[in-house]
Amino acid sequence: MSVIRGDHDDSTSRPRAIAWARALCLATLGWAAQAEANTSDGYNLPVGVTSLSRDIYTLHMEVFWICVAIAVAVFGVMIYALVKFRHSQGAIPDTTLVHSTKVEIIWTIIPVAILVVMAIPAAKVILMMEDTRNSELSIRVTGYQWKWEYQYMDAGEGIDFFSTLSRDSNYARQLHSGIDPNTVPNYLLDVDKPMVIPSGTKVRLLLTSQDVIHAWWVPDFGAKRSAVPGFVNELWFKVDPGKEGIYRGQCTSLCGRDHGFMPVVVDVRTPDDFKKWVDEQKAASKQAAAQGEQPPPTALVLSK
Ligand SMILES: [Cu+2]
Numbered sequence: 001m002s003v004i005r006g007d008h009d010d011s012t013s014r015p016r017a018i019a020w021a022r023a024l025c026l027a028t029l030g031w032a033a034q035a036e037a038n039t040s041d042g043y044n045l046p047v048g049v050t051s052l053s054r055d056i057y058t059l060h061m062e063v064f065w066i067c068v069a070i071a072v073a074v075f076g077v078m079i080y081a082l083v084k085f086r087h088s089q090g091a092i093p094d095t096t097l098v099h100s101t102k103v104e105i106i107w108t109i110i111p112v113a114i115l116v117v118m119a120i121p122a123a124k125v126i127l128m129m130e131d132t133r134n135s136e137l138s139i140r141v142t143g144y145q146w147k148w149e150y151q152y153m154d155a156g157e158g159i160d161f162f163s164t165l166s167r168d169s170n171y172a173r174q175l176h177s178g179i180d181p182n183t184v185p186n187y188l189l190d191v192d193k194p195m196v197i198p199s200g201t202k203v204r205l206l207l208t209s210q211d212v213i214h215a216w217w218v219p220d221f222g223a224k225r226s227a228v229p230g231f232v233n234e235l236w237f238k239v240d241p242g243k244e245g246i247y248r249g250q251c252t253s254l255c256g257r258d259h260g261f262m263p264v265v266v267d268v269r270t271p272d273d274f275k276k277w278v279d280e281q282k283a284a285s286k287q288a289a290a291q292g293e294q295p296p297p298t299a300l301v302l303s304k
Contacts, residue, residue: 045060046219049243050221050238052128054222055125132236137198138152139153139197139203140153143208144214146164148214150195156278159282165192166192189265191264194266196266196274197269199239199269200241204234204235205223207228207233208228212256214251217252223235248263
């Protein structure tokens with residue numbers, strides 16, 4: 001690299017260069033602030049409703065601001081040098097820094113230090129994401145082309161159902177259906193039976209697949225993991241109490257023709273409402289068994 005050093009009178013070009021640098025900084029910071037302000041508009045990650053999603057968001061913003069600072073510093077120096085030490089102003093190339101060991105050590109150590117600074121909080125968050133200990137409710141999630149199966153363990157033992165694209169969306173998506181998708185609420189993001197979970201409870205998902213690789217994803221939970229045939233992947237989240245409601249996501253691993261038609265919907269209820277739901281489900285399955293109904297076909301395929 002050749003560094004150029006100016007040896008001309010720069011009394012007039014300096015204020016202009018400073019003004020340029022200031023404008024660049026303001027433009028960059030303004031854009032960054034805009035990006036953060038637009039969180040809810042989909043320009044940024046959602047902050048979410050779990051401790052995990054908040055930690056992921058905080059980490060993302062920390063790394064983002066470090067990148068902004070690096071960009072401002074690097075482009076600031078570069079543009080300043082381009083403007084101030086230009087040939088037309090009589091600048092003469094300084095070749096003393098070519099192959100300088102000192103400079104090479106500096107520009108190796110600084111990026112390594114920046115990477116270490118970013119790696120420490122990143123490692124903390126990754127370790128936390130993997131820590132599924134002390135979960136209070138486990139649900140086995142199986143991906144199929146193109147639906148999800150939710151099998152409850154622990155308190156919901158015995159509850160087992162499929163979650164498929166809602167009828168409204170399914171009709172509207174058909175070729176020549178004549179239905180305007182804009183008129184369908186939550187088009188392609190709604191299912192017949194959502195996963196139901198309690199708030200304030202550490203929920204562990206055991207993800208696998210019966211055919212190809214799928215991926216279960218709910219952005220507001222900061223939760224996303226692949227469902228791979230023959231493997232069981234773990235995932236956990238704990239929705240904040242008071243954040244009960246419906247949360248939506250999608251399969252995020254290209255899994256075939258109808259990949260876009262297997263949404264994920266999670267209905268978060270208070271622990272009391274969840275218990276009621278569990279009791280209702282158990283009563284309904286008992287009634288079905290008493291009436292001699294066949295068990296769901298998966299019971300024949302998956303060993304329990
Ligand atoms: Cu899929």
